[in-house]
Amino acid sequence: MxxxxxxxxxxxxxxxxxxxxxxxxxxxxxxxxxxxxxxxxxxxxxxxxxxxxxxxxxxxxxxxxxxxxxxxxxxxxxxxxxxxxxxxxxxxxxxxxxxxxxxxxxxxxxxxxxxxxxxxxxxxxxSPAITVRMLRGLTARRPAPRDVPLSPRELDVVLLVARGRTNAEVASALHVTVGTVKTHLASVQGKLGARNRVEIAAWAWESGLLGGER
The missing domain is CATH 3.40.50.2300 (Response regulator)
Known part of the structure; x- marks a missing residue:
């Protein structure tokens, strides 16, 4: 199309x-x-x-x-x-x-x-630079959401997305295809009830998955 x-x-x-x-x-x-x-x-x-x-x-x-x-x-x-x-x-x-x-x-x-x-x-x-800058401030303002069971590979994808990586960069870092990254993101969206990758990244920062990164 x-x-x-x-x-x-x-x-x-x-x-x-x-x-x-x-x-x-x-x-x-x-x-x-x-x-x-x-x-x-x-x-x-x-x-x-x-x-x-x-x-x-x-x-x-x-x-x-x-x-x-x-x-x-x-x-x-x-x-x-x-x-x-x-x-x-x-x-x-x-x-x-x-x-x-x-x-x-x-x-x-x-x-x-x-x-x-x-x-x-x-x-x-x-844009990754905007996403990371905006989301870093969320951890101090919002309570962490409930735990959501993610597979180890889904967690890998979420952490990279939260750091502002594009699908192509995530695929390269994890040595998988872009299609596989999209599949993992779709699964994560379903588990989190997130509408898009921005909300997935927000969940990761709010949950403290990025630790003390700034």
């Missing part, structure tokens, strides 16, 4: 760069571009993309406001926020309003593509 993508960013060079990266992927098609939030909302309605790559700071209507207008409880495109601004407030607001990913523009092509594929499949992917 081809993933149809809309790129929303006010910088022409960024849109061109994203289009070049995504056009090289056999399962991704760029169906349109938008130069601000107003155009993004209109294009999302008219083009019906599977995924919208959304910048935060754009003229007329910023990306977070456009995100709130595009996302719906059922149906509609998934939104991956791609930005140079990584403060925690923006990250939380984006995820609270339905974003399926938050990726820094400096993260590189591999993570960008992985975030699009994750969003299209109903997952959420946040």
């Amino acid at each position: 081809t993933i149809r993508v809309l790129i929303a960013d006010d910088q022409a060079m960024v849109r061109t760069g994203f289009r070049m990266i995504l056009s090289a992927e056999p399962d991704i098609e760029v169906v349109g571009e938008a130069v601000d939030g107003v155009e993004a909302v209109t294009a999302a309605r008219d083009l019906d993309p599977d995924v919208v790559l959304m910048d935060i700071r754009m003229p007329r209507l910023d990306g977070l406001a456009a995100l709130r207008r595009i996302t719906r409880p059922t149906g509609g495109p998934k939104v991956v926020v791609v930005t140079t601004f990584d403060d925690d407030e923006h990250v939380r607001e984006a995820l609270d309003h339905g974003a399926c990913g938050f990726v820094l523009k400096t993260s590189g092509a591999t993570l960008l593509v992985e975030a699009i594929r994750a969003a299209a499949s109903g997952e959420a992917l946040v």
